[in-house]
Amino acid sequence: MKNTVTNTVLVLAFFVTFTHIPFTIARQNSTRVFYYSDELGTEGEFDSVPSALTFDNPRLKRAYVALQAWKQAIISDPFNFTSNWVGSNVCNYTGVFCSPSLDDPAIKTVAGIDLNHGDIAGNLPEELGLLNDISLFHVNSNRFCGKLPWSFEEMKHLYELDVSNNRFAGKFPTVVLRMPNLKYLDLRFNEFEGKIPKALFEKKLDAIFINHNRFAFELPENIGNSPVSVIVLANNRFHGCLPTSLGNMSSTLNEMVLSNNGLHSCLPKEIGLLKNLQVLDVRKNELMGELPFSIQEMESLERLDLSHNMFSGAVPQHLCSMPNLQKFNFNHNFFKGEPPMCLGLEQSDDGKNCFHGRPVQRSRLQCKMFLTRARSQDCSVFNCRPPPSPPKN
Ligand SMILES: *[C@@H]1O[C@H](CO)[C@@H](O)[C@H](O)[C@H]1NC(C)=O
Ligand SMILES: *[C@@H]1O[C@H](CO)[C@@H](O)[C@H](O)[C@H]1NC(C)=O
């Protein structure tokens, strides 16, 4: 008898697991979102919900289904974050936050998930799309793997998505492009790879953190359309030119970190348009040529890191006397002329350049060989797209 029950359960489990597959396929091939919760989401559905449980409203019941599916998909939870994920009071679960619903303040719904620093291993099941009232989804510093579920597009209110420092892999999760209210996108420290969709830079985001992944891509010319205040692309495999359209971000951009990639061009003179930029870090790329004079017009600049590139020529005369500049690293380049003001900066590194009379410089021979190479200072060799011509009347 006992055996029969076990077998029935197994068969049921098999059935439930595999009946989901056709949905997954249908979802990816159709534009209309076909999502099994729509099929089951009416009253009296959700076979998996024990009938003894009562819920304050149907949305909390949907949240229960989502969270129980997630708990099933977790294989290690060393700090027991999810061990109290039992029963119908989902608002009491660790890491789950409820508040009045945005469209119906009379009812309470799950508004946020925060499992940061849980060290939890597992994956994110499609059922999480049932949490379609949430505005925050924070799971940083865990061991979640796999992909972001397609069903995340149901999260129409999602404002902050932080899946950083996990083990997500595969292509850029384009589902984030279909979240109309997303402002803060944090995918850093994962194993995402391949290209970044251009559409990312058309989205009304406030922050893009995709550093420390395996993205490989030429920065597209439409990057200048992005209204972000912070963009961090460091430690990927970006290559190609620094687009001139960066100058179009002047009213919004405060911080841009592009370090440790393979960017290979000159610094476009349009960079000087970034009057609100406080942090510019292009360390460890293959940038070349002379610095444009316009760099001295970046009046908000506090931290500038140009180190470990192949810049040459003189450091512009007034760069080091910019009013807000605190930290300026330009070591490991081929600069020749250094304005005296730069010696007065407290946090500055000018080592391994071609300065006369400064400590720890490159050898004369090395400097000479580099600087006599015809291509070392010619920006035209990169074939970067020219800036758009000014509008004609
Ligand atoms: C988690 O729960 C298990 C089993 O109840 C217990 O042995 C372990 O000490 C708990 N871990 C923490 C960090 O509380
Ligand atoms: C939820 O948590 C609160 C505070 O910890 C507690 O007073 C309440 O009894 C809990 N509700 C349920 C149904 O567990």
Ligand SMILES: *[C@@H]1O[C@H](CO)[C@@H](O)[C@H](O)[C@H]1NC(C)=O
């Ligand atoms: C940058 O702005 C200029 C002037 O508004 C515009 O002509 C150009 O198309 C923009 N560049 C990009 C890449 O959007």
